[in-house]
Amino acid sequence: MTPFRLPRRWSPDPERPAIARRAGVPLTVMTSKQERAGGAFALPEKPALEGLERKWLARWEADGIYRFDRTAPRERVFAIDTPPPTVSGSLHVGHVFSYTHTDILARYHRMRGRVVFYPMGWDDNGLPTERRVQNYFGVRCDPSLPYDPSFVPPEKPGKTPIAVSRPNFIELCERLTAEDEKAFEELWRHLGLSVDWSLTYSTVGKTAQRVSQRSFLRLLKKGIAYQLEAPTLWDVDFRTAVAQAELEDRETPGAYHKLRFKRPDGGAVEIDTTRPELLPACVALVAHPDDPRYQPLFGTEVVTPLFGVRVPVKPHPLANPEKGTGAAMICTFGDVTDVTWWRELGLPVRAVIGPDGRLRPVTWGSPGWESTDAEAAQKAYDALAGLTAVKARAAIVELLRASGDLIGDVRPITHPVKYYEKGDRPLEIITSRQWFIKTIEFRDALLARGRELQWYPPFMQSRYQNWVEGLTGDWCISRQRFFGVPFPVWYPIDGNGQVQYDRPILPSEERLPIDPSTDVPDGYTADQRGMPNGFAGDPDVMDTWATSSLTPQIAGGWEDDPDLFARVFPMDLRPQAHEIIRTWLFYTVARAHFEHDSLPWRSTTISGWVLDPDRKKMSKSKGNVVTPMALLEQHGSDGVRYWAAGGRPGTDTAFDPGQMKVGRRLAMKLLNASRFALSNAEPRGPVTVPVDRAMITSLAALVDDATALFEENQYATVLERTERWFWTYCDDYLELVKSRRYGAQGPELAGSANTALLASLSVLLRLFAPFLPFVTEEVWSWWQPGSVHRAAWPTSAELLETIGGPDESAALALERASLVLGEVRKTKSEAKRKLSTPVTRLVVRDTPEHLEALRTAEADLVSSGFVQSLHLEPAEAFEVEVTLAADEPPVPAS
């Protein structure tokens, strides 16, 4: 007489829209070695998870089950543009998390009959590698040194870095990344990534160099790549240009300094600045055109303090009357606004910050450095020259204070300052010659590409949109570094020894890849390098993104393997993290747009982050991060994958070992339930019993759900629903049919259960296979030929075939029987009796329709509930009365 709620778990949802069955995938034929031999399946006595990884990794590798089929036509291929992990970075759970998501999708599509192109790249290009090599070996690159073939790095890095040649440095980079790649591959394999390991590439390998250089040359021909001597964002520690996409703001302490500029009429103009050390680089003052305080001064000149430079006062709408005094000094260059003003107001350049971030020597009184008192200017400047910006700031404050041009105290503030994302000191803006790729004039087309792309989750598109709309300059792709893809360009040197940058010498594409620092352009000889009337190589290397924006082309064999490329490009999926939408994703879209006039891929999945329990992004800087391999060993790869699979696209997920334990438990349950289903699997017969037919019908609905969800990359929901279904299957269905399948109701009804058990197990294993590749493969091997990962994704059709079509009328049988069984269990549990306690009398009151359904499951219910007498009584509402057998007399202690 317990009131309760109706669990809806077994009843198919009549509201659910019918999902068209997908045809064309062959049914898995349910045969096995044992069945063919007429015997029982060979099942392990005590199934275990330990060692499954090693066992199946070896087999998968030997059988090549993840090998890409190069004969597959494009429409059958599912191509993935795998993110090449930065091998010089450390492995962390974030990698495990997001790469698992992609693998789950890869495995699903493979089972759907698609030929999955799943390569793995290694990002061993760029500054992180350089920096790591410097620290690891204790060296620094000096390009002026000759190659030393006998160089051996010290055992332990010394305090003073050893200077090595560029070729030596690159050798060390390659040596270190090779070790890193091994560690990554081992982790990926252990995690069970179904990558085709014959399709690996590196972002600094020959192929990547050739592709990068070829694409660059073509952009150059199209006029999309160009070089320019211009103010460029510059990191003074790395001594290289960087791109807008690699900037980040950091709150940094600073201070306002109020400076006084003299007017010709003897008056003064005051401005506020946070960078007084740039006073010698001041080229103008600026104020808002509508600002009445400064309108009278527009068109006049003022004189800078200390340096006596006459600079104009100009109006510009960017000047903010609210800030400081409303007037600002324009320096070349203090920040990007200075660049805008400088360009739009047509001002001269007076650069004082050198590439090393120190104030460079200047001769006052020379052209461009005119002063009303050159001697005083020189004296003041000499006190600053050679200092870093920060030290020069302190020094100039003293000078200004002494001269009386600093008004009042400096006022400390904290303000956002632009940094290179990998750098430690604020960016400077340095005028230099750099290579650019045009993006601004293609803004609309690139925005359209963003709309054309399918985003998972869709809201991530706005990140792209915002970024492209906010672009302020073209993409600077040259870096003044050593380890990277060189620009395939030389320049002629004229008779006076001047390098002719405007007349680049280009190699033919057949020669690529080339290194202009060692290779010689056609028509020249090696001894003409650096000589008058000879040639010079471009000294720069490409931005790492200039190469990694071509991963689809590199992995797909663009131009090198046209047949392969036609089969995989444009690709189907780009999985990646959201913080690199503005770099990797945007640049890749741009390159494909320029080169192929298409998207590089049809869709993208944006993964979330792994968060610490304190809700911060997990990072290696926190000492408490567990190494991924230790996690895999502790919880099993399937367990860790289970946790990762719970992370929906675009959603951050907390690091949670508890979920890994749950995953491990699920894997264990799968082993044991399978053992049950496969033991005593004879005799086999048609599925006639309503309880069995209901289970099959319900599973068929789950399969349709799962398939539809997977098509939307909703893997987390697939796992959740499959798991829920499976657990109910174990708790209710298996319990109900247990005695029947052992023959309690005769061979015919046992045959119905056995057929249903095997059909459901086959489907369940395949539903779980993308998530738990090891345990599903293990169970599959007990009774099925081949790999579950090459088996066809289950269909509702194949299930319904076993019962001759959906049987909605049977659904009620399982639902009512499960309900009553639950009531019986509850009564026993609350009476603190064991579940095998006999029920002397079970009364079920229910509607006639329900009772009729229950009657078809009566025998199963009676046996699983240990019911001695069952009474079904028609009633308005559902009610159950359970009478338990009296307690057995206590057993006297022996």
Next chain:
RNA sequence: GGGCGGUUAGCUCAGUUGGUAGAGCACCGGCUUUACACGCCGGCUGUCACAGGUUCGAGUCCUGUACCGCCCACCA
């Protein structure tokens, strides 16, 4: 300052098209039941951030507010 997410049980999170609030973990109690003690059965747990609005009915739709997070921004 702009944009995008989020706020549901102690914790981590689901919640399709509006229709009686869910799962796992944790906690409590019980149980060796011939697949599983790496197990099983059961129980407890809610101002769905807040305020309005639409509606017969709102966790869900609309408006506003607060807080958290992320991305971006011209930072003198």
